[in-house]
Amino acid sequence: MPQVSQHDGTTDPVDHLETFRTMMLLHDASGGFLCRAFPTTLAGATRVWYSQLKPNSFDNFEDFGDDLARHFMSSRRPRKTAASLMTLRQGDNESLKAFVGRFNREALQVPNLDPSAATNALLTGAQSNDFRRSVARRNPHSLAYLMAGAEEYISVEVTMAALDSSSEHEENLRRKEPYEAT
Incomplete structure (x- = not known):
């Protein structure tokens, strides 16, 4: 599996999700594999948040990613304009x-x-x-x-x-x- 740095909740979650998706695209990974592999990239507060999710809480990886981004919104880097x-x-x-x-x-x-x-x-x-x-x-x-x-x-x-x-x-x-x- 490709190496992606771990997300601990202190950096931009959208950047982390985009990096993970890009790495998985290189390996032609499916949506199911994304859902199973992504937790290996979590640490600290993000891992704690993930461990408290109910099984089958999301229908797809996009919904999961949206929820992760909302939960860790305070860590998002302001977008330049x-x-x-x-x-x-x-x-x-x-x-x-x-x-x-x-x-x-x-x-x-x-x-x-x-x-x-x-x-x-x-x-x-x-x-x-x-x-x-x-x-x-x-x-x-x-x-x-x-x-x-x-x-x-x-x-x-x-x-x-x-x-x-x-x-x-x-x-x-x-x-x-x-x-x-x-």
Whole structure:
């Protein structure tokens, strides 16, 4: 039987159910097998809850899963929305690369994210007007395209900063007086 981490009631039960279903689909398991195998993935409070169920309490695995999710609702992870992305802001000391990475991690958690909503949220949260113009010009049609454009901009920004730093270093070396032997 495939390995699925145990659910003890402290993590999102829907995530656990989806992971279990996916693993069972890989092995072409039937509904009856799901019902018999699932208890092996329970621990702690979830196992206690399960052990108190009356035999044949559910007609199918979907009903069982719905009841499990309702019972452990307080452990559910809040689902991200496009509106929650609008609250993300680049910190004063946060690099654009770090902000875009943080934004992408959040955006990937939003189901069916509309590209224009993602673009608007990224434009609202970023501090650099040059970056905003760059993103707006691209008119991204997907989150992947939006992130590719952001990475391209960041790459150019990092390269330019390195060149500026190198030029500044060379200028400082030229300003210093040559070493004179005594």
